[in-house]
Amino acid sequence: xxxxxxxxxxxxxxxxxxxxxxxxxxxxxxxxxxxxxxxxxxxxxxxxxxxxxxxxxxxxxxxxxxxxxxxxxxxxxxxxxxxxxxxxxxxxxxxxxxxxxxxxxxxxxxxxxxxxxxxxxxxxxxxxxxxxxxxxxxxxxxxxxxxxxxxxx
Numbered sequence: 001x002x003x004x005x006x007x008x009x010x011x012x013x014x015x016x017x018x019x020x021x022x023x024x025x026x027x028x029x030x031x032x033x034x035x036x037x038x039x040x041x042x043x044x045x046x047x048x049x050x051x052x053x054x055x056x057x058x059x060x061x062x063x064x065x066x067x068x069x070x071x072x073x074x075x076x077x078x079x080x081x082x083x084x085x086x087x088x089x090x091x092x093x094x095x096x097x098x099x100x101x102x103x104x105x106x107x108x109x110x111x112x113x114x115x116x117x118x119x120x121x122x123x124x125x126x127x128x129x130x131x132x133x134x135x136x137x138x139x140x141x142x143x144x145x146x147x148x149x150x151x152x153x
Contacts, residue, residue, distance in 0.1 A: 003030055020084050027083040036083075065106060072099050 005015040007029025017026030027033055060074075061067035076095055120143045 027085075068102065072102075096098075 003019045003024070005017040005019050005026035005028075007015040007026065009015060015026060015029055016097075017028060019025055020027060020030065020052045023030050023032070025031070029035065062070040062071055068137065076092065076099075077112050079088060079095065
């Protein structure tokens with residue numbers, strides 16, 4: 001289990017966070033992560049200023065498989081960049097479950113389409129065979145029928 005952060009709160013009490021990686025500090029107290037904290041604050045301020053109507057899905061056509069996979073890929077990349085935490089891991093786990101479900105669903109749809117195509121091919125072959133047999137029967141009937149000489153006009 002990870003060790004507790006060695007940092008102190010503003011009230012000089014021990015920090016309740018957990019140290020990350022090789023550090024003895026949490027994300028908030030690690031001096032090496034000051035630029036990352038600054039960037040996180042900027043993003044937090046930017047995100048909080050965005051309109052609630054604006055969606056994070058803008059730029060992705062999630063109605064297509066490619067758009068959905070692009071969105072999920074970006075979501076995984078962005079979430080992976082977050083500091084290590086239980087919330088981040090839970091989010092990545094949920095993304096993985098959702099992506100897995102989408103892949104299973106897509107594979108089922110592909111299998112159904114392929115099955116329908118195969119059944120259509122079989123139906124088409126039977127129809128061609130029946131047509132070929134009917135043409136053969138007509139040819140036989142024509143060959144067996146007495147030929148009638150054409151009368152000159």
